[in-house]
Amino acid sequence: xxxxxxxxxxxxxxxxxxxxxxxxxxxxxxxxxxxxxxxxxxxxxxxxxxxxxxxxxxxxxxxxxxxxxxxxxxxxxxxxxxxxxxxxxxxxxxxxxxxxxxxxxxxxxxxxxxxxxxxxxxxxxxxxxxxxxxxxxxxxxxxxxxxxxxxxxxxxxxxxxxxxxxxxxxxxxxxxxxxxxxxxxxxxxxxxxxxxxxxxxxxxxxxxxxxxxxxxxxxxxxxxxxxxxxxxxxxxxxx
Amino acid sequence: xxxxxxxxxxxxxxxxxxxxxxxxxxxxxxxxxxxxxxxxxxxxxxxxxxxxxxxxxxxxxxxxxxxxxxxxxxxxxxxxxxxxxxxxxxxxxxxxxxxxxxxxxxxxxxxxxxxxxxxxxxxxxxxxxxxxxxxxxxxxxxxxxxxxxxxxxxxxxxxxxxxxxxxxxxxxxxxxxxxxxxxxxxxxxxxxxxxxxxxxxxxxxxxxxxxxxxxxxxxxxxxxxxxxxxxxxxxxxxx
DNA sequence: CGGAAGATTGAGAGTTCTCAATGCCTGTGG
DNA sequence: CCACAGGCATTGAGAACTCTCAATCTTCCG
Numbered sequence: 001x002x003x004x005x006x007x008x009x010x011x012x013x014x015x016x017x018x019x020x021x022x023x024x025x026x027x028x029x030x031x032x033x034x035x036x037x038x039x040x041x042x043x044x045x046x047x048x049x050x051x052x053x054x055x056x057x058x059x060x061x062x063x064x065x066x067x068x069x070x071x072x073x074x075x076x077x078x079x080x081x082x083x084x085x086x087x088x089x090x091x092x093x094x095x096x097x098x099x100x101x102x103x104x105x106x107x108x109x110x111x112x113x114x115x116x117x118x119x120x121x122x123x124x125x126x127x128x129x130x131x132x133x134x135x136x137x138x139x140x141x142x143x144x145x146x147x148x149x150x151x152x153x154x155x156x157x158x159x160x161x162x163x164x165x166x167x168x169x170x171x172x173x174x175x176x177x178x179x180x181x182x183x184x185x186x187x188x189x190x191x192x193x194x195x196x197x198x199x200x201x202x203x204x205x206x207x208x209x210x211x212x213x214x215x216x217x218x219x220x221x222x223x224x225x226x227x228x229x230x231x232x233x234x235x236x237x238x239x
Numbered sequence: 240x241x242x243x244x245x246x247x248x249x250x251x252x253x254x255x256x257x258x259x260x261x262x263x264x265x266x267x268x269x270x271x272x273x274x275x276x277x278x279x280x281x282x283x284x285x286x287x288x289x290x291x292x293x294x295x296x297x298x299x300x301x302x303x304x305x306x307x308x309x310x311x312x313x314x315x316x317x318x319x320x321x322x323x324x325x326x327x328x329x330x331x332x333x334x335x336x337x338x339x340x341x342x343x344x345x346x347x348x349x350x351x352x353x354x355x356x357x358x359x360x361x362x363x364x365x366x367x368x369x370x371x372x373x374x375x376x377x378x379x380x381x382x383x384x385x386x387x388x389x390x391x392x393x394x395x396x397x398x399x400x401x402x403x404x405x406x407x408x409x410x411x412x413x414x415x416x417x418x419x420x421x422x423x424x425x426x427x428x429x430x431x432x433x434x435x436x437x438x439x440x441x442x443x444x445x446x447x448x449x450x451x452x453x454x455x456x457x458x459x460x461x462x463x464x465x466x467x468x469x470x471x472x473x474x475x476x477x478x
Numbered sequence: 479c480g481g482a483a484g485a486t487t488g489a490g491a492g493t494t495c496t497c498a499a500t501g502c503c504t505g506t507g508g
Numbered sequence: 509c510c511a512c513a514g515g516c517a518t519t520g521a522g523a524a525c526t527c528t529c530a531a532t533c534t535t536c537c538g
Contacts, residue, residue, distance in 0.1 A: 094475070131332065149312050
């Protein structure tokens with residue numbers, strides 16, 4: 001278990017932006033850790049209805065927050081990448097949407113009430129978590145802008161840039177390449193479009209030499225051009 | 240000035256969900272107050288580039304957070320109603336989008352560093368502000384779902400329900416009526432559509448007897464039907 | 479009263495969706 | 509090792525929704 005803890009605490013502290021004299025916070029975090037859990041692709045990770053569930057910090061794999069509509073269609077509202085929390089908002093009241101594992105997933109479990117009391121005792125932790133919430137919010141706003149005012153090609157380009165940059169920031173991507181373990185349908189659910197059109201858009205980006213896709217391996221062949229197409233400005237990502 | 244303070248502190252505490260023994264927090268908030276300011280319609284309230292600006296708590300009028308694209312189009316990412324903070328995310332680092340006054344606006348100014356230290360000293364305040372951030376996030380997720388998976392008619396219906404419910408929660412609306420001081424173009428910028436189509440959608444909702452609009456006065460004639468059209472479930476609003 | 483902003487309507491164009499068919503890859507059982 | 513099944517990707521064609529451009533009407537404000 002001790003190794004498990006070391007596996008996640010340091011990266012998590014880094015993500016929180018807590019460096020140097022973070023001993024007290026580190027000790028506090030050790031106490032919120034209550035184990036880890038694995039999920040299979042398709043499994044619901046954080047069922048918001050369940051008040052007793054711990055928080056999930058993704059160690060490995062991808063997840064997504066989503067909402068399902070009455071007609072059965074689904075909108076993904078955020079991807080959760082390794083190093084990110086599945087359910088930060090469940091520190092508060094009234095969280096409504098669920099998270100699903102998009103791959104096989106490993107998550108550290110953080111006791112919620114322990115986390116709450118750690119927050120109360122460590123303003124620095126509290127600040128950092130609030131910053132995390134702001135980061136999520138900034139990404140959401142970017143999604144709103146993409147959905148509202150860009151066409152699907154631009155939006156797709158933007159999302160690919162975003163995913164690359166988010167992964168790069170945790171050393172999960174480099175050289176403009178990354179593994180994107182999503183089906184086109186899942187991608188479509190995030191982009192607010194159909195799988196068919198997603199396919200066509202990807203094809204068009206490929207044909208223009210902007211990206212290449214091989215299975216789940218994505219390469220940004222002309223990153224500058226792609227960013228230009230998606231009007232992507234990474235300023236909104238802080239982590 | 241003392242009256243000014245009383246004008247906003249109690250409603251703000253209510254919004255924060257801090258009741259009863261909130262004396263310490265109340266005193267702390269008194270100290271962050273550094274005056275109030277008025278804006279004209281169209282004025283930028285919170286220019287995110289400016290690090291010295293205080294936080295704005297809207298006392299009267301509407302504002303909107305937005306982003307402008309290279310082609311000049313604009314996407315509103317949130318409406319800011321009386322009692323809400325314009326720029327909560329500027330408590331953290333890296334906030335990127337601005338806010339504009341949609342009407343003449345009166346805002347209480349809260350000193351940012353004073354607020355930060357108040358947060359450090361009052362876990363309860365910290366919790367409440369984090370809850371506020373989660374509330375914003377929930378609204379944003381609902382917007383993403385609307386933009387991604389609903390047609391414009393459904394989205395419009397949803398937004399009208401949302402605005403009514405948000406206003407009702409601060410006693411600014413009742414009996415399924417409210418004042419919506421938006422031009423159709425501003426509404427369009429929030430809904431991610433054109434002003435022309437916004438006009439047609441409103442007309443269709445009117446013709447179906449779901450709403451009536453007279454100048455800036457909106458009435459939900461058949462609230463249940465309208466909620467059904469927009470698949471609106473108020474659970475995600477907590478405030 | 480005049481001008482400007484905002485609302486409304488029409489018509490044609492474009493983007494994206496829907497329905498449907500076909501091809502491809504991966505894992506499983508023989 | 510090969511055949512098969514099922515999920516996933518790809519392509520085509522027509523329909524639907526929303527946009528663009530343009531004109532007209534109405535309301536607001538000095």
